[in-house]
Amino acid sequence: MGERAINLNQQLNYIEQLFSSGQIKKAQKDLRKLNTQFGRDKPIPSKFKHRFQRLNFTAKEFDDWAEFATSDKRTELISKVNSLTNQKLEPRKLANQINSLQKQWQNLDQHGKTASKEKWASFKTACEEAWAPCKDYFQELEGKKEENRDKKLSLIEQVISFPSGKTEETITVKEIVNFLKTLHEKWKSFSPVPDADFQDLNKKFKESKKGINKLLSDVENFNKVKKEEVINSVKELDKENIDESIAKIHEYKEQWRKLGPCGRKLDPEVNKQFEDQCNEFLLIKDKELDESRGILEGILKDLRDKKIAPGDAEQKFAELENLQDQPEVKKFKKAIKDYAEKQKNEKVQEKLKIYQDFIENLVDKGAAKVSKELVPSFVNGEPKNKMDLNEASIRFQMFAGLDPIGPKEIVSKIKFEELKNRFAEKDVNQEEKVIEHFANLTYSKNLINKENLSDVKKAMLRALKKVETLLP
Known part of the structure; x- marks a missing residue:
């Protein structure tokens, strides 16, 4: 067997395998391509004629079956499109239904024999009639899209002009963030827009926010500097004069509360620095308070055990100066009252x-x-x-x-x-x-x-x- 015959035999074997494995479209395509290599001037070798005839018969048989299978399906699709005209669907939903049926028709063309001219004409006419209620809706929608486009362009102008006349000292982070929040809500509400303008509008919107983003960054940096000044003020407090320093810390905390944030990433770090500096003083104060509270507990125990009189207890408590503005004052007064009540009851x-x-x-x-x-x-x-x-x-x-x-x-x-x-x-x-x-x-x-x-x-x-x- 010559080399050409061997190659033809391999191609026929491959096409037979495609038919056997269910790859009908591929098998038919390859068989048509092979058929074009032979004609009147170049006949099929006699030893392969029978195999060619058998494969061509198989291909035609599959075409006949495909036409039979898709014919009923196409008739069903035409009926479904016709039924849409009586369903009174909302325009967008109706459009989606028509589109879905059209895709199913195209899918039949891709996987089977193309529809006859008569069936295609029936399907096309049915789709046009079903589409009639959608026409006005989508025309109106186009008008709404143009209106939304103009609103978005106006919004972009507002964003560009927002930073004008504003400085880090005259506006707060909260005011800028609230403006941006309202801005994005409005931007989303002005939808849809014409498809041709969609990307261009988004690009312009992004560009328009550069000025306001810079203003926000400037205000956050301004707040950062102010907060660092407060932190340095806390560092300079005297740990020897703890009561006076604690009083100043309360002032600084109130001042800190009024300062705005200095950025989502930086704020937690700066806040921690401030708290750590304040806590150094508060821990010293707490240690002194704990010592005085221990002494107070001893005074109250002696009072309960009648080792000291109420007058002596009051004198000893008065010597604990750092407790005089603490909740322990209320606790001590209650202990004195309870003692007097107990004495009376006894x-x-x-x-x-x-x-x-x-x-x-x-x-x-x-x-x-x-x-x-x-x-x-x-x-x-x-x-x-x-x-x-x-x-x-x-x-x-x-x-x-x-x-x-x-x-x-x-x-x-x-x-x-x-x-x-x-x-x-x-x-x-x-x-x-x-x-x-x-x-x-x-x-x-x-x-x-x-x-x-x-x-x-x-x-x-x-x-x-x-x-x-x-x-x-």
């Missing part, structure tokens, strides 16, 4: 304990056997008529607001009397009344009935607790 409890002992001895032994030391000092004379101890205890319980415990007949009698007296007495002095009851108890006669002794004692102690605020 005295009340001591007094109450004496009265409790008096009541218990009275109920257990009777008035005659109660020690004179237990008799309350406010009882300063005998009543005109000595009262039976049962009666005196019942009246005392009722005065305290309790349901009294004692002999039933005496309870009933006293309740009836009290009921009558309630309507007769006016403006009763409760302090005088409690003294009167104690006098009746102190100079009472007889003893408590033994069967009620325990319950009466409990009731009397409860009554005492009820009237403790009235006791002298």
Whole structure:
């Protein structure tokens, strides 16, 4: 076999492989190219004629199948375009739908046999009819685009003129940033613009901001210099005179708060320098305050333990000068108040304990056997008529607001009397009344009935607790 025959055999083998692997378009293209190499003057070698015929038949068969497969699909696309005219879609959405169907038609042309003239004419007419509602919309849109273009050109002029007459001393970073923020919001809102102007407008907009960006940089540098001046002022403060230096630091912090930023990258670094310088002094102050707070805790402990009197505690606290403008002042005043309240409560409890002992001895032994030391000092004379101890205890319980415990007949009698007296007495002095009851108890006669002794004692102690605020 000659070299030419070997080459032709290889080409036919390759085309057969393309058909077998499903690469139909490629196989058909290569086969057409090979067919052009032979004709009337140059016939196909006889040994290869059969293979040529078989491959050409296969190619035509695939064409027939492709035409059959795409014919129904093209008819379906024409129907879909026709149906769009009745769907009342929003113009932009309608345009997108038409465009999508047109791409599907083109895809069939690329992967199958080209459509017949009749089908193409039907599809083209359907697309033009469906497009009719979009025409006015896109004409109006073009007008809007031109309007937006003019607005953007006006905005560019505003940006160019913004820095005019402004210096780093007359404008702040915040004002510039707010202008830029509003500027970009407006720029975005003026869309869309004509396609032909899009890139040129963006380029001009970018160029127009050079002046305002330089002004922003100048203001940030101005702020940087001012902040460095404040930092140097803090460095020069005297660490020996810490209180005066701390007062100045508070002034510098207020001054710092009013200064604008010096750039997104530089600001954190400069702020840290300022804080570090201030903290050197504040740490010294904190150390002194911690020492004084420790001394204060010792003073408060001695006060609670009653090792020092309130007056001595106040004198010692006054010596801690660096705490006089600190929250510890409030803490110390509260401790003094709590101490006084505690002392008062302790005295009340001591007094109450004496009265409790008096009541218990009275109920257990009777008035005659109660020690004179237990008799309350406010009882300063005998009543005109000595009262039976049962009666005196019942009246005392009722005065305290309790349901009294004692002999039933005496309870009933006293309740009836009290009921009558309630309507007769006016403006009763409760302090005088409690003294009167104690006098009746102190100079009472007889003893408590033994069967009620325990319950009466409990009731009397409860009554005492009820009237403790009235006791002298």
